[in-house]
Amino acid sequence: MNGLLEQMTEKALARNIPLSVQLDLTYRCNERCVHCYLDHEDHGEMTTAEIKHLLDEMADAGVFILTLSGGEIFLRKDFFEILEYARLERQFCVKLKTNAIMIHERQAARIRDIGVESIQISIYSHRAEVHDAITLVPGSLQRSLDAARFLKSQGLRVIFANVLMVQNLQDYQGVRALAEKLGIECTLDPTITPMMDGDRSVLQLGVSHDELRQVFRDRGLVGDVEEFCTIAAPADEDALSALPCSAGHTTCYVSPYGEVFPCVQFPLPTGNVRNQRFLDIWRHSERMKEVRSIRLKDLTTCTSCSHVGSCSRCPGLAFMEGNMRGPSSQDCEKSLARTGIPSANMLAKKQAARDLVQIRLVPANSITQPSGAIA
Amino acid sequence: MNSLYVARNPRVAARSLDGEMMIMSGRDSTLFTLNKTATILWQAADGATPLEQIVQPKICTEFEIEPGEALRDAETLARDLASHGILQISEEPIVRGDSE
Ligand code: SF4
Ligand code: SF4
Numbered sequence: 144m145n146g147l148l149e150q151m152t153e154k155a156l157a158r159n160i161p162l163s164v165q166l167d168l169t170y171r172c173n174e175r176c177v178h179c180y181l182d183h184e185d186h187g188e189m190t191t192a193e194i195k196h197l198l199d200e201m202a203d204a205g206v207f208i209l210t211l212s213g214g215e216i217f218l219r220k221d222f223f224e225i226l227e228y229a230r231l232e233r234q235f236c237v238k239l240k241t242n243a244i245m246i247h248e249r250q251a252a253r254i255r256d257i258g259v260e261s262i263q264i265s266i267y268s269h270r271a272e273v274h275d276a277i278t279l280v281p282g283s284l285q286r287s288l289d290a291a292r293f294l295k296s297q298g299l300r301v302i303f304a305n306v307l308m309v310q311n312l313q314d315y316q317g318v319r320a321l322a323e324k325l326g327i328e329c330t331l332d333p334t335i336t337p338m339m340d341g342d343r344s345v346l347q348l349g350v351s352h353d354e355l356r357q358v359f360r361d362r363g364l365v366g367d368v369e370e371f372c373t374i375a376a377p378a379d380e381d382a383l384s385a386l387p388c389s390a391g392h393t394t395c396y397v398s399p400y401g402e403v404f405p406c407v408q409f410p411l412p413t414g415n416v417r418n419q420r421f422l423d424i425w426r427h428s429e430r431m432k433e434v435r436s437i438r439l440k441d442l443t444t445c446t447s448c449s450h451v452g453s454c455s456r457c458p459g460l461a462f463m464e465g466n467m468r469g470p471s472s473q474d475c476e477k478s479l480a481r482t483g484i485p486s487a488n489m490l491a492k493k494q495a496a497r498d499l500v501q502i503r504l505v506p507a508n509s510i511t512q513p514s515g516a517i518a
Numbered sequence: 519m520n521s522l523y524v525a526r527n528p529r530v531a532a533r534s535l536d537g538e539m540m541i542m543s544g545r546d547s548t549l550f551t552l553n554k555t556a557t558i559l560w561q562a563a564d565g566a567t568p569l570e571q572i573v574q575p576k577i578c579t580e581f582e583i584e585p586g587e588a589l590r591d592a593e594t595l596a597r598d599l600a601s602h603g604i605l606q607i608s609e610e611p612i613v614r615g616d617s618e
Contacts, residue, residue, distance in 0.1 A: 147549045151540055158536050207533040207540055236531030236542040258529040258544040300547060 155205065155393045161425050162393045163208035164201055165407050168194070168225065169399050170214040174242050174278040176265070178308055178348050180336040181214065188399040191221040193417065195228050197397065200421040202233040208260075212240035212407075214399070223253060230257045239263065240304070243290035244283055251293035261300040263330075264291055267310075269317035277310055291327060300328070307333040307358065308348045316363065331364065334473055336408055337463050349473070355480040374482045375453030382452045383440035390458060391434035395425065405434045409459030411467065434458070437468060444470045448487030450478040524572070524596050524605050525565030525612035532560070545603040555581070556595055563605055565612030569596060 155162035169188055170181045189197065201209070209229055216222055216239065229235045239254075243264045246254075254262065264287055268274040274284035294301050303322045305315055315331050322329035333355060337343045350358070358364065365371040386392055390406035397403050401417040403424045404410055413431045414424030425431060437458070443466065445451045455478075460471035470488035478486050485493075526532070529544030539552040539560055552560055555577060562572040570585075573592045578585050599605040606612055 145549065147551060151535060151549070151551070154535055154538070160535065162535075202533070205533060205535060207531065207535070207542075230531070231528055234530070234532040236533075258531075260531070260542060260547050 151207075152389075152393055158205075159426065160205035160393070161201075161395050162206065163210070163389075164206045164395055164397060165210040165212055166194075166197070166397045167212050167214060167399050167407070168216050168219050168222065171218050172213065172215045172242075173218060173244060174215070174280050174283060176267075176278050177310070178277070178306060178335050178345055180338045180345065182339055183214065186400060188219075189401050189417070191224060193401065194221075194225055197401070197416050197421060198225075198229050198233050198235070200416070202235065204422040204425060207236055208238065209235035210238045210240060215245070216241050217245040217250070223257075226254075226257055226259075230259070236260050240265075242278070242283065242287055243294075244280070244286040246290035246293060248293050251290070251297050251299070254294065255297035255299055259299065261302055262294055263302045263304045266291075266303040266305055266318055266322075267308075268314040269321040270314060273311050273314055277308070288321075291325060295325060295327065301325075303327055303329045305329065305331045306335065307331055307350055307355075308335065309350055310348070312350050312354055312358075315358070316361075319363070333358065333477065334457070334460070336460075339410065341463070343463075346473075352476060352480055355476065356483075359477075359481050372481050372483075374449065374484060377449070378439065378452035383438065383446065385439050387437055387439060387442070387456065387458045391431050395431075397421075403428075403431075405431065406459050408457060409434075409462055409467075411462055434467065442468050442470075444488045444491055449484055450475075450482070450486055454478050454486075520609045521568035521570065522593060522596065523565055523567075523608050523611050524559065524563040524569055524600075525608075526560060526563045527603055527606050530604055541604055543603050548602070550602065550604065555592070556599065559592060559595060559599070560605070565606070569593065 152162060169185070170183055171185055172183050211226065219225070226237065229237055237259045239259055239262045241262065241264060266274065266287060267277045268284070271284045275281050291301050303318060305318050307315060319329050333350065335346050335349045338345055359372060360368050362368055390409050395403060395405055396407040397416065401415045403413050403416060403421070405413065411430055411434065413428040416424065439451060440446060445454070445456060454474055456474040457471050458467050460473055461467055461469045464472060470486065472488065475486035475488045479489065527544065531542040533540050539557040541550045541552060543550065558576050558580065559572065562576055569592055570589055573588045574585060577583065577588050577592060596605055596607050600607045
């Protein structure tokens with residue numbers, strides 16, 4: 144984070160201001176990515192008027208960075224009306240997340256005229272056969288790349304967002320090379336999010352421990368491998384007083400149906416802007432306050448873990464596992480792949496598994512006793 | 519001397535954070551914060567009010583500065599903000615919708 148933004152974030156934190164919000168305009172999509180966690184049916188999206196009203200409330204609440212995402216945002220017929228309103232009437236700093244397959248020269252020029260901070264495009268491979276097999280839309284890579292070029296030629300900041308999966312493990316370097324050639328930034332995320340209904344089967348698409356370990360040792364990706372993979376010093380009192388992340392503190396998420404959550408990856412319902420003011424939910428929701436009250440020292444297993452000071456633990460993923468104060472297994476995997484040291488969570492699970500299957504040997508002379516021998 | 523008109527550049531993002539104005543340049547996504555005088559200028563920059571009419575009631579009164587000096591300082595500030603693409607300046611009134 145740049146220095147000034149960091150200062151502003153500190154200030155927002157101290158004043159309880161939601162500086163940054165992701166608003167999903169729709170869950171409908173024109174791709175069918177195999178790892179996607181969304182239900183693409185429209186269950187009653189907010190209308191244009193409702194969204195404009197929400198944007199008014201968010202601007203008044205102090206929201207500055209607005210990420211418009213989905214689903215596919217360009218499937219909303221009123222997308223440009225919403226974007227224009229957010230930018231020109233309410234002066235948000237807008238970031239877009241899209242698969243971009245509906246962006247042609249005309250749309251790129253219009254986005255440029257309205258002005259956005261960045262456009263993030265999902266690119267899973269530099270090879271059409273791999274990317275298209277993930278999106279399940281033939282020709283989608285070509286269309287996304289054409290759009291990236293149109294946007295780039297308008298002088299806009301474009302970012303490729305890649306998700307690491309078994310299907311595209313071999314291709315992340317290819318995507319990075321392609322991005323570099325086009326003068327585009329590139330991110331890589333090894334996290335697969337469980338489905339909204341809690342179904343975790345999609346996590347099978349994640350790469351194995353050994354593969355992740357190898358990725359984390361790619362100098363081109365992580366920079367100084369030694370530094371990246373180093374085991375952090377034990378967390379002191381100060382580190383343990385830190386916030387788990389920005390969710391509910393300076394950021395939150397609003398769904399196409401008006402539901403407010405601490406983060407897009409933290410599906411704890413805290414209220415709905417259709418029947419409450421955005422700021423009232425942000426300030427007064429008991430659940431939001433609960434999320435806000437948690438410090439690292441309040442975590443259950445993690446406080447006894449050697450990784451606690453350096454772990455990327457996501458409270459939202461932990462919540463989806465059943466406890467927002469608990470560990471997130473996916474982050475435990477990352478910590479292990481990075482450092483080679485199993486997490487406290489893994490050790491506890493191993494112990495529990497051992498306790499479950501353990502058969503205590505009983506002295507031969509007790510076998511005749513009527514009570515059971517299996518502990 | 520001709521009047522100077524100032525208008526907020528519609529391509530920037532802006533939000534007041536507890537009285538301090540945050541501005542993200544539409545040109546290169548650089549983040550700025552405006553001090554009190556710059557914030558007053560930004561808020562009053564409607565493209566139609568000449569600079570001296572912004573300075574007189576809003577800046578002179580607030581900071582107790584002599585009008586000539588305040589106007590000179592405001593002009594320098596306006597040109598500086600314009601060089602970062604935050605304000606537009608012109609010797610004619612500026613109609614909204616103009617971009618950089
Ligand atoms: S760590 Fe998880 S809950 Fe926190 S901001 Fe990141 S994705 Fe959201
Ligand atoms: S590695 Fe696992 S147990 Fe350790 S701090 Fe991270 S989430 Fe918690």
